[in-house]
Amino acid sequence: MVPDTISVLRRHPQAKWVGLVLVAAALLALPLVLATVGTAWVRITNLAILFVMLSLGLNIVVGFAGLLDLGYIAFYAVGAYVYALLASPHFNLHWPWWAILPIGAAVACLFGVLLGAPTLKLRGDYLAIVTLGFGEIVRIFLNNLSEPFNLTNGPKGLTTIDPIKVAGIDFANTTRIGDLALSGTIKYYYFLLVVLVLIVILNLRLQDSRIGRAWEAIREDELAARSMGINTRNMKLLAFAMGASFGGIAGGMFSSIQGFISPESFILTESVMVLSMVVLGGMGNIWGVILGAILLSFVPEILRYTVGADVQARLFGRSLIDPEVIRMLLFGLAMVVMMLFRPAGILPSAVRKRELAAPKE
Amino acid sequence: MSQADPAPDRAPILEVKGITRRFGGLVALSEVSFSINKGEIYGLIGPNGAGKTTLFNVLTGIYRQDEGEFRFEGALLRNATPDRIARLGIARTFQNIRLFANLSALENVMIGRHVRTRAGVFGAILRGPATRAEERAIEKRAHELLEYVGIEGRRNELAKHLSYGDQRRLEIARALATDPRLLALDEPAAGMNATEKVELRALLESIRKDGVTLLLIEHDVRLVMGLCDRVLVLDYGRNIAEGLPKAIQKDPRVIEAYLGTGHTTPPP
Numbered sequence: 052m053v054p055d056t057i058s059v060l061r062r063h064p065q066a067k068w069v070g071l072v073l074v075a076a077a078l079l080a081l082p083l084v085l086a087t088v089g090t091a092w093v094r095i096t097n098l099a100i101l102f103v104m105l106s107l108g109l110n111i112v113v114g115f116a117g118l119l120d121l122g123y124i125a126f127y128a129v130g131a132y133v134y135a136l137l138a139s140p141h142f143n144l145h146w147p148w149w150a151i152l153p154i155g156a157a158v159a160c161l162f163g164v165l166l167g168a169p170t171l172k173l174r175g176d177y178l179a180i181v182t183l184g185f186g187e188i189v190r191i192f193l194n195n196l197s198e199p200f201n202l203t204n205g206p207k208g209l210t211t212i213d214p215i216k217v218a219g220i221d222f223a224n225t226t227r228i229g230d231l232a233l234s235g236t237i238k239y240y241y242f243l244l245v246v247l248v249l250i251v252i253l254n255l256r257l258q259d260s261r262i263g264r265a266w267e268a269i270r271e272d273e274l275a276a277r278s279m280g281i282n283t284r285n286m287k288l289l290a291f292a293m294g295a296s297f298g299g300i301a302g303g304m305f306s307s308i309q310g311f312i313s314p315e316s317f318i319l320t321e322s323v324m325v326l327s328m329v330v331l332g333g334m335g336n337i338w339g340v341i342l343g344a345i346l347l348s349f350v351p352e353i354l355r356y357t358v359g360a361d362v363q364a365r366l367f368g369r370s371l372i373d374p375e376v377i378r379m380l381l382f383g384l385a386m387v388v389m390m391l392f393r394p395a396g397i398l399p400s401a402v403r404k405r406e407l408a409a410p411k412e
Numbered sequence: 413m414s415q416a417d418p419a420p421d422r423a424p425i426l427e428v429k430g431i432t433r434r435f436g437g438l439v440a441l442s443e444v445s446f447s448i449n450k451g452e453i454y455g456l457i458g459p460n461g462a463g464k465t466t467l468f469n470v471l472t473g474i475y476r477q478d479e480g481e482f483r484f485e486g487a488l489l490r491n492a493t494p495d496r497i498a499r500l501g502i503a504r505t506f507q508n509i510r511l512f513a514n515l516s517a518l519e520n521v522m523i524g525r526h527v528r529t530r531a532g533v534f535g536a537i538l539r540g541p542a543t544r545a546e547e548r549a550i551e552k553r554a555h556e557l558l559e560y561v562g563i564e565g566r567r568n569e570l571a572k573h574l575s576y577g578d579q580r581r582l583e584i585a586r587a588l589a590t591d592p593r594l595l596a597l598d599e600p601a602a603g604m605n606a607t608e609k610v611e612l613r614a615l616l617e618s619i620r621k622d623g624v625t626l627l628l629i630e631h632d633v634r635l636v637m638g639l640c641d642r643v644l645v646l647d648y649g650r651n652i653a654e655g656l657p658k659a660i661q662k663d664p665r666v667i668e669a670y671l672g673t674g675h676t677t678p679p680p
Contacts, residue, residue, distance in 0.1 A: 253537055260536030260543075261529055261550070268523045271512035278472060278506075280498030280527025280590050289533065 082240040093236045097308060099348035100243040101301050106328040106344040107254050107337065108297030113326065114335035115263060116290035117270025119179040121322055122166070122186025126295040128193060128317035129162050130155040130302025132203060135312050138213035141204060148215045152303045159299025160292045162189075167291030171284055174273075186322050193314040208313025215242060215307050222307070239308050246304065250297060254337050257293070266290055267335070331389055333396025342397055350385065354378040424483075425450045425594055425625050426471075426502075431480035433463075433470055433649075440466040442649045443480065448594070453616065453626040455640030455657070457633075459669055462646040464629045465507055468598055471627075472504050473497040484594070499527050503592035505583040507599045507629070513572035517563060517582050520571050521554035524589025557585040561615060577608040584615070588624075595619065596627040601635050613639055637661065645669065 085092040109123045133155040137146045166185050170178055197205030214223035214235065222242065226233045257263050265286045268276035277283050306312050324347065332343020358377050363370045389397075424447040433441040441463045448454045456464050469475040471482060473494040482489055484500055492500070503524075512520050529550055535543040558564040561581040566574060571582060580600055587595055600616070601609050609632065616639060620626055630636045636643060637657040645653040645660060647669040653660055660666055 256539055257533070257536050260539075260547070261526055261531045262533055262536050264519060264523045265526050267515060267519070268512050268526075271514060272510050274474065274494070275506065275510040275512065276523070277494040278474070278498060278504055278510075279524050279586065280495050281523070282495045293533070 078244060079241075082237045086234070086237060090234060090236055093234070093240055095349065095352050097236060097239050097243055099345055100240070100247050101305055101308075102325065102328060102348045103341050103344040104247060104250055104301040105298055105325045106332070106340045107250055108294045108301070109325050110294075110329050110334065110337065110340045111254070111257070111266070111297070112290050112294040113329055114340065115258065115266035115270065116287060117266075118287060118290065119175060119182070120291075120294070121179045121183040121319070121326065122189070123182075123294070123298060123325055124317050124319075124322040125166075125186040125189035126159040126162055126298030127302040127305065127321070128189055128314070129159045129295075130299030131306040131312050131316070132193060132209070132302075133158050133299070134303035134306035135209040135212045136202075138307070139209050140211055141209050145213055148213075148303075148307060152300055155303040156296040156299040159302070160296040163291040163293075163295025164288055166295075167288045171287055183319070183322075186317075186319060190314050190317050193317070203314075206314060208311060208315075210311045212306050212310050212312070214310065215239070215304075217242070223310075239304075243304060246300065250300075251337065251341070258337065262286070262289065270335075327386065331386065331396055333398040336396070336398045339396050339398030346397075351378055351382050354381055422449050424448060425452075425485055426627070427483040428471070429481050429483075431467070431470060431477045431482065433466055433475060433477050440649050441470065441477070444646070444649070444651050445480075446644050446651060446654060448625060448627060450625055451620065451623070452641045453620055453628060453639055455636045455643040456627065456629045456646065457631070457636055457643060457660075458646035461648075462669075463649040464646055465598060466649075467646070468504060468596055468629065471497075471596065472502060495527070498590050498592075501591070501593040502596060503587035503590045503594075504596040505580070505587055505598055505600060507602070509576075509579050509583055511571035511579055511582060511586070514570060516568050516570055517558060517574065517578075517585075518551070518554050518567040520582055521557050521585050521589050522550050524557075524586040525550045525553060527590050554585075554589065557588055558582075560588070561585040562611065576603045577605070577612075580604065580612075581615070584619075588619070592624060594625045594627060598629045599631060600628070601630055601632045609635060 082093045082096065085096060105123070105127060108126070109120060112118050112120045112123070134148075134151050136142060137144050137151045137154065138148070139145075166182065170181050173181060193203045194206050196203040197207075203209070214221060216222065220226055220238070221235075222238045223235050225235065226238065265276065265281045268279065268281055269283055269286055273283055305316075309316075325344075328344040328347045329340050330343070331347060332341065333339025355374065355378055358374055358381065363372070363374075393399075427447040429445050431441050431444045432439065444463070444467060446454075456467065458464055466475065470477045473489075473492045473496065476491065484497075484502060487500075489497070489500070512523060515523070529546050531543045531546055535546075555564060555567070558567050561584055563574070563578050563581050563585070566578060571579065574582060580603070584595075584597070584600065597616075601612055604612060613635060616626060616628070628636070628640060640657055642655060643653075643657050643660045644651055645663070645666050647665075652665045652669055653663045655663075
């Protein structure tokens with residue numbers, strides 16, 4: 052199956068471009084199609100894209116470098132709060148998004164190093180515990196930094212965060228281009244898509260580089276990696292920093308899309324969710340991780356509609372179980388089954404090889 | 413063999429002086445001293461538990477010595493980490509093969525080039541001409557090294573799927589990728605059949621011919637005697653004998669260490 056695709060691609064290299072154009076066209080048309088079903092679906096798609104970004108960021112730490120991180124959502128929170136503080140009435144600052152997103156990434160990056168530095172000697176379970184604690188500390192700080200100086204506004208969160216504005220187009224309102232009405236949600240979709248494409252390219256390039264190989268070496272055997280001259284300390288810090296930066300960017304965009312954030316959005320469950328996406332999709336495989344994030348974002352939403360009260364009413368004559376409960380039950384069950392049958396994820400990473408390149412002489 | 417014609421350059425590449433390493437009450441290495449000359453193949457033998465691998469681990473920065481010092485190319489190495497030692501030019505293989513199991517043979521060797529290449533995050537992301545040229549050079553060198561150790565045909569196989577002998581050769585290729593001037597091999601022939609051992613010997617000879625000094629832990633007596641210029645024998649963490657393989661073979665202390673007292677005939 053896979054070798055066939057590869058041999059076809061080798062004979063018809065232009066097929067790759069045709070495929071890319073088709074995928075691009077589908078992605079461009081997607082929100083317009085979804086909007087006819089319901090704007091809620093575009094919103095769900097936007098959140099899914101944010102989760103894809105988060106999963107890609109976490110994949111650098113967990114998938115490439117093999118460092119188990121259970122507090123990853125903290126970087127998302129940091130990015131979100133940086134954006135909210137610099138673009139809301141809270142401090143009466145209204146900086147432009149193109150300045151804040153890089154700042155958010157940089158601050159998150161700093162937090163990544165802060166987490167990485169003391170945990171350099173830890174691995175596996177021990178590292179997981181420390182990162183878990185780190186995630187909780189960040190959330191608790193956000194919850195309590197309203198006294199003595201009101202930095203985060205505590206559990207009430209920050210409201211009326213500025214939307215993104217590109218070339219005078221406000222992403223909060225609907226724009227009309229002729230007959231086409233582009234709602235704010237749809238505009239955000241395109242914005243997110245552009246950022247996502249950049250992040251995917253960055254990830255692909257990082258993975259297939261000297262740095263990416265060093266990360267993989269650390270994941271496979273840290274001692275052997277050190278003995279081959281890899282400075283494992285710097286490389287691990289770099290993994291934490293890069294992963295955190297992507298989380299920070301995603302957080303900033305989350306802030307502007309929602310217009311409101313509070314510490315409640317950054318609980319442990321969210322970290323676990325992102326980690327599940329990475330593991331389910333296939334740790335270390337960028338396409339697998341993207342697929343995992345899309346599935347885990349959409350499946351619960353689809354279940355919401357398919358196991359909802361009206362479906363139950365039609366089947367049993369009345370609503371037996373709270374849809375919210377059965378939805379998460381089925382979701383958990385699906386994950387257990389998945390992990391039993393494909394423990395390495397949907398798209399395991401070992402498949403990725405240099406077979407596309409003709410052997411060199 | 414080269415016992416007859418001593419290595420042309422007699423300058424020591426590695427000098428080890430009074431290395432002692434304890435684990436709790438156990439003295440794993442006790443005042444071990446020796447020196448290896450440039451271009452030599454230096455053998456390290458001794459019964460199981462004699463401290464050979466511990467010595468390797470001290471030399472390559474994995475363990476720290478409690479006493480003593482060692483100099484590489486005249487420079488004193490103090491508290492050097494494994495990555496720094498590799499950067500300085502000492503590469504090693506492991507007794508219990510430590511390849512990057514889920515990566516291909518080619519990628520394993522490419523990782524070995526890490527220490528001699530430069531591309532950082534921005535290089536990787538921007539992928540400018542310099543980075544691309546470097547990547548090409550890394551890949552080309554990796555192919556050459558796989559060819560050199562004779563497993564180029566298996567370049568796309570995962571390291572864990574290679575045969576035992578090929579894994580040993582891949583470890584050597586990966587170590588050579590770091591451009592070492594001293595290559596330390598921990599039982600390279602372990603688990604190899606007779607044919608593979610003959611090939612290994614030829615490979616080690618040609619590595620030496622290319623100017624790399626070799627330090628070798630090996631249990632295969634025929635390989636050690638045929639290949640090494642000089643041999644050091646460790647027993648209970650002490651050096652009990654050092655010299656030409658022929659002389660070592662007849663040394664009563666060595667015979668005693670291997671076979672116990674009361675034996676007069678040399679080991680097979």
